[in-house]
Amino acid sequence: xxxxxxxxxxxxxxxxxxxxxxxxxxxxxxxxxxxxxxxxxxxxxxxxxxxxxxxxxxxxxxxxxxxxxxxxxxxxxxxxxxxxxxxxxxxxxxxxxxxxxxxxxxxxxxxxx
Amino acid sequence: xxxxxxxxxxxxxxxxxxxxxxxxxxxxxxxxxxxxxxxxxxxxxxxxxxxxxxxxxxxxxxxxxxxxxxxxxxxxxxxxxxxxxxxxxxxxxxxxxxxxxxxxxxxxxxxxx
Numbered sequence: 001x002x003x004x005x006x007x008x009x010x011x012x013x014x015x016x017x018x019x020x021x022x023x024x025x026x027x028x029x030x031x032x033x034x035x036x037x038x039x040x041x042x043x044x045x046x047x048x049x050x051x052x053x054x055x056x057x058x059x060x061x062x063x064x065x066x067x068x069x070x071x072x073x074x075x076x077x078x079x080x081x082x083x084x085x086x087x088x089x090x091x092x093x094x095x096x097x098x099x100x101x102x103x104x105x106x107x108x109x110x111x112x113x
Numbered sequence: 114x115x116x117x118x119x120x121x122x123x124x125x126x127x128x129x130x131x132x133x134x135x136x137x138x139x140x141x142x143x144x145x146x147x148x149x150x151x152x153x154x155x156x157x158x159x160x161x162x163x164x165x166x167x168x169x170x171x172x173x174x175x176x177x178x179x180x181x182x183x184x185x186x187x188x189x190x191x192x193x194x195x196x197x198x199x200x201x202x203x204x205x206x207x208x209x210x211x212x213x214x215x216x217x218x219x220x221x222x223x224x225x226x
Contacts, residue, residue, distance in 0.1 A: 004156070035216075040122065040218050040219075042203055043203070045214070092157075101147075101162065102157070102214065
């Protein structure tokens, strides 16, 4: 099993550009999450999904959109990138009935100039 | 509302010394508590979790944590630090719903030879 994978690993965007981050998991997990990690702030939940075709807002959803068309994939979109979105983005998943242990991907480092 | 505080953004210990990383939480209901570890350039990995069973929880790599309701604390300890323990450690809290895992700001642990 590859676990949770994220594509790309690094990206540099200019202000106003758009991009999509892909998260894929091969563990048949029901729940998937997108977090951003900023120095001194821990991880903050952007959006999450409790199953295929469903998404919900987390703590810091503004400026981001998500889609979960397939159970194994969770996409995070930035329609018009801003410097404030410079961060490390982590995807995580967890199986149904086990909300406690989240399995994390390796992260995507995004810089917006 | 849930929140997590971690006293000390950076902790240094000598190799072989006791490791103590502090975590305090606030929650309106009995919480679920977690410690995650993040090695450089990697995602987070679960160290241990408290889910209302035994108050002393043992995790991987010799770490353990004790849930103290009266102190609203969940401090992480390890009797003897190893060089490989150098990493970022995150305390997290969740109430009953899986979509509300709140992470603390993290503590960076350095181990001095």
